[in-house]
Amino acid sequence: MLRSVLPLGFLFAYTLIQAEPPxxxxxxxxxxxxxxxxxxxxxxxxxxxxxxxxxxxxxxxxxxxxxxxxxxxxxxxxxxxxxxxxxxxxxxxxxxxxxxxxxDHPETRETEPNDNSTQAQELNATTTGIVVNGVLKKSDTDFFRIKLEKGQTLVARADAYSLGSLVDPFLTLLDPDGHEVALASDSHNLDPYFVYQAIQSGPHVLQIFAMAHPAATAIIFSGSDSAVYRLALSLGSPEPVKIQADHQEQKLADENGSRRMNAPVSVEGILSQKGEVDRYLFEAKKGSAWQFRVDAHRLGLPTDPVFALDRPNGALIKEVDDVKPTKDPGYLSSSMPQDGNYTIRIWDRFHRGGPPLRYRLAITKPEPELTAIIDKDHFVLETNATTELKLKLNRKNGHDKSLVMKIDGLPAGVSLEDANATGKAKEATLVLRASMDAPSTNLPFRLRILEKTDGNATKDSFATRSFLDSKSRGDYLVNKTEWLHLTVKPKEPKKEKEAEKTKP
Incomplete structure (x- = not known):
């Protein structure tokens, strides 16, 4: 019977386990x-x-x-x-x-066990506010007991998704009789927020729990060891979000139910009543270009605005709801079709109204704009080797400048190559190269983008790493960063090849 025979000099294969970063x-x-x-x-x-x-x-x-x-x-x-x-x-x-x-608020931590209403953790909500830090572990739910007097207003907000936790959190509030009097899920993102005025005095029970994000087929409590949250509680009316704008809607001149304004302009508006539609008039010339933007979710407001632009004769030009990844609308008109008074209409997608339903409308002249998005925010570069930095160059409104990229303070033995992009380039791949004798180091850095005109750098900005992706459902507390990280380390030894088997 024939069989394979291993030579005496056979080398056993092994795998070199490379140390992993934190x-x-x-x-x-x-x-x-x-x-x-x-x-x-x-x-x-x-x-x-x-x-x-x-x-x-x-x-x-x-x-x-x-x-x-x-x-x-x-x-x-x-x-x-x-x-x-x-x-x-x-x-x-x-x-x-x-x-x-x-x-700048008092902070505390959840105390286990607090997994049901009888184990609810006592909290003292005040007008100055308190923040509770917790973790929703697998299948976890946390309960808190808060004493409210009749007529007192409780403001509750949870940040979990906003912190990067992979959960979709909910808040519920039970009155002293155990009846649910408030339920909150999504606000301007997946995190819950509510304002409740107590109709009776006594201990109320607040519960926080979460579903999976991204969504799973099973509808069960979700969580993990890293599903951290911050629960902010305060008594009294919520502090209104400050909106920076040129005008307030109610102070603009009224023309037959529409507010007259002169563009470019920004206006703070409010949808006071259910089903309300705010209307604005502005004059534009044929062929002029205008950028329209409505901010609400970007400002942390609950409004889900819809924008519409009408011709002077009332015919619809464009209606816009969400411009992802936000729930705020925007529209660029590169050429207005005729001279005249145009009408802008704004309403809430769900036809809600009330003091919290605010927004900011901005009309601006479009300017050439560049946003450089980098594919990662931390890089490892081995000696005598290279690593790539890949950029998406998002150009708007006719931006066509040539670009030069730089990294200030690179360590000895490390260089940046292919750091140029033409005026039409929509992508760029840069190369970091380390020499054989480059020292081991860690370097926080920013990638500087220099825009060129006639061969001279005229404007600079920084590439950013965006934390928003296709799975995002609204803003995080931090959406992007300019700060990147480079690690230079010795080249890993090559893995030894497995010896080939020989036949007799």
Missing amino acids: KLDALFPAGGRRGETIEVEAIGKFNAWPTEIWTDHAGLTIAPAEKKRRLTISIAPDAETRPALVRLFDANGSSAAKIFVIS
């Missing part, structure tokens, strides 16, 4: 109060500890604690109250950036 899924708590120092759990996978840490917020001082997966975050008393980005990195590369929110 994997940061979330931070818990996902925020803190100015002037405080807190311990934060870094949720994820870390083969080595401690790691190094980067943030885009000057008011944060972050250090790894002795205990693995723990960070000490000190927040300066005068730190800007905004969401910050944090990433962990080591010699093997960087994690994705995650959100940590700086607030």
Whole structure:
């Protein structure tokens, strides 16, 4: 019988396991109060500890604690109250950036067990507000007990999707008799928000739970070890969103039920009544170009606006609902069809009305515009090798400038190649190259975009990495970043090939 025979010099195959960079899924708590120092759990996978840490917020001082997966975050008393980005990195590369929110409200954490109404955690909601940090683990739901007096107004908002948690959260409120008096799901994104005025005094129970995002076939409570949330509660009327605009709708001249305005212009409007349609008049010349934009979801408002533009004779030119990834409409008219007074109509998609249903209408002259979107926000470059930076060049309104790309402060032995794009290019692939003797390093960096006219750079901007994608359902607390990360490290040894079998 014939059989295969291995030679005496047979080399057994092996796989060299390459060390992986830190994997940061979330931070818990996902925020803190100015002037405080807190311990934060870094949720994820870390083969080595401690790691190094980067943030885009000057008011944060972050250090790894002795205990693995723990960070000490000190927040300066005068730190800007905004969401910050944090990433962990080591010699093997960087994690994705995650959100940590700086607030000026008292903060606390959920206390388990609080999985049903009898275990509800006591909270003291005040006019100044409180923020509860929690995690919705697999099949989890959290309950909180809040005492309300008749006539008091409770404002509740949960940020979970906004933080990058892969859940679709809900809030429900039960009155002292156990009846559901408020239910909230989506607002300007997947996160819930409600305002409720108590009709009786006594303890009310607030529940937070979530479904899967992206949606799953099974309708069950969803969650994970990284499904962090921030639940903000306050008593009293909600603080209105400040809208920057040239005019308020009600102060514009009324012409037969329409508000007269002169473009370019921006107007703050409100849909006060159910089914209300706001109308605006403006004069335009034949052939003129105008950009129309209605902002509501971008401003964190619940309005889902619809925009329509009519000819001077009343015939419809264009109706626009959503311009993804937002639920806000926009329209570019490159050439108005005739001289005359045009009418803009704005209404809520679901014909709702009331004080929260606000928006901003802006009419501007379109200007050439460039947005450079990079495919990743962290890169690993081995010595004596290259890595690619791929850009999408979104040009609008006739933008046709040639471009030059630069990275300031590249370490010795690292160079940027193919850093040019013609005026018609819609994509660009840049090459980072490291020499054999390039030192190991980690570098936060920004990719500068220089626009050229007649061979001279005239304007610069930065490429951005967008966190929004096809699965996004509205804005995050941070939608994009200019800050990228580069790790330069020694080239990995080649994997040894498996020896071939020989036949006798």
